[in-house]
Amino acid sequence: MEAGSLGHHMNEVRSGRRKFENAFQAIARMILEDDRMVEKVLVHGKSTYDFKIFRQGKKHVVGMFDEINSFVSYVKDAAEGGSSGEMAFVLVGEPGNGKTFFVEFLCSAYRRFLAKPENRRYTFNFINLDRIGTYGKIKTIQSQTFEDPMILAMNLFEDAEENKRYLSEYGGFTDTEIDHLYRNYRPLGACSDYILAEIREFTDGNLSQMMDFIRIVPVPLSETLGTLTGKYSAKDKITSSAVDLLGEESIQRLLHITDPNNPYRFDLRRGALARVAGGGIHFCDEIFKNKKDLVQVYLGVIQNRNIEIDGFKWPIDTLIIATSNNSEFNRFLAEKEEAPIVDRCRICYVAHNTDYKLQKELTSYAIGSEAKTTLTKEKLHQDPNLNYAASVAVVLTRLPRSEK
Known part of the structure; x- marks a missing residue:
């Protein structure tokens, strides 16, 4: 059988x-797959779990035991079909206490995990579209939301039973395996569904001819392209718009597409969500700093797991994780009409580190690991107690003030 089929x-x-698997299942597997990577530890007299994946690398997450446990339980619940799958995970805390670092560390760990051949994400291209005749000079179209090829297989025909029969006959799946696959079923996005219907019509439903229009390709794994892990930071309230998240109508595509009803006229990759929609992580930095209509867009996306433009829908498979500082979050909470978005968020309050022993690692990050020199290249002596003294002093500033 051909490799790209x-x-x-x-x-x-x-x-x-x-x-x-969906995004939650992949992340849960990344964290929990190896039993040796989960350790029961005693922290401040309480037993808790420590997940070693967050302790790897030269610059890793320090402390944050409660926050990490909260995140892992959220992901595990979502992976097992719980209500967390319809929620976003929001880290709330004072500036500078490691919220953004934690999320970026998670994203880089996830990219490394997906880089392994057995964990790679795949999607599909529609090829030879010039033969259909309604796409102008566009010959190849990639699934805009990086849909999994198995989603395509489950939507290949209009009749659900026919799709199951196809999976059984051509895929060799048993009934039990098919039922298991259908737990992660979702419809194709508007443009993929539309193009597939055109291919089906063009080939008169001939399966082997339809396959000539489909190629399976790996999802590009790029931090700079924003695929699979992407970040959206709150922008200026005047210039930012829902386009930054969802995408917009593309003039270039309209020049090629002859059918004005074709949903492919919308360029979803212009937005941040579509690029991570195929089992990725969307990181929204300072979510509550966004203007209200953008937060409402997030509410729709979090709840419905759809990108929706002009009535067209593209289902997405994404873990949405956000951060917010206390003042913005409290301001948002004070507005009663904004309650629905908070209900759809799993709020995790992030405290400053108050353990001077753990602070030693954070202080060493701040001091740096390289030898210090003067401007004239003379070696500077670093007091062996510098780290300890700074760590204790820093921790004391984080404790509540007392007149005693």
Whole structure:
């Protein structure tokens, strides 16, 4: 079977060499797959879990035991089909206490995890579209939301039973395996569904001819492209708009597409969400600093797991994680009409570190690991107690004031 074909991909999934799972399941597997990476520890007299994936690397997460445990329980609940799957995870705390660092560390760990061949994400391209005749000079179209090829296989025909029969006959899946696959079922996005319907009509439903229009490709794993892990920072309230998240109508595409009803006229990759919609992590920095209509867009996306433009819908599979500082969050809470968005968020309050022993690691990050020199290149002596003294002093500033 040809390497880039849908049949080959289904065989790989069936044999376990490729995975079909949602974003929450992938992240939960990344954290919990290896029992040796989970350790029961005693912190301030309480037993808790420490997840070693967050302690790896030269510059890793320090402390944050409660916050990490809260995040892992949220992801695990969502992976098991719980209500967390319809919520965003929001870290709330004072500026400078490691919220953004934690999320960026998680994103880089997830990218490394997906870089392994057995964990790679795949999507599909529609090719040879010039043969259909309604796409001008556009020959290849990639799924705008990086939909999984198994989602395509589950939507190949209009009849659900026919799709199951296809998975059984051509994919070799058993009834139990098909039921398991359908737990992660979602419809195709508007443009993929529309293009597939055109291909189906063009080929008169001939399966082998339809396959000539489909190629399976790996999802590009790029931090700079914002695929699979992407960040959206709150911008100026005048210039920011929902376009930054959802995308907009593309003039360039309208020049090629002859059918004005084709949803591919919308360029979803112009927005931040579509690029992470295929099992990625969307990080919204300072979510409550955004203007109200943008926060409402987030509410719709978090709750419905859809990108919606002009009535067209593109289902997404994304972990949405956000940060906010206390003052912005409290201001937002004070507005009663904004209660629905808070209800759809799993709020995790992040405290400053008050353990002077853990602070030693954070202080060493601040001091730096390289040898210090003067401007004339003379070596500077670093007092061996510098770190300890600074750590204790810093921790004391974080404790509540007392007149005693």
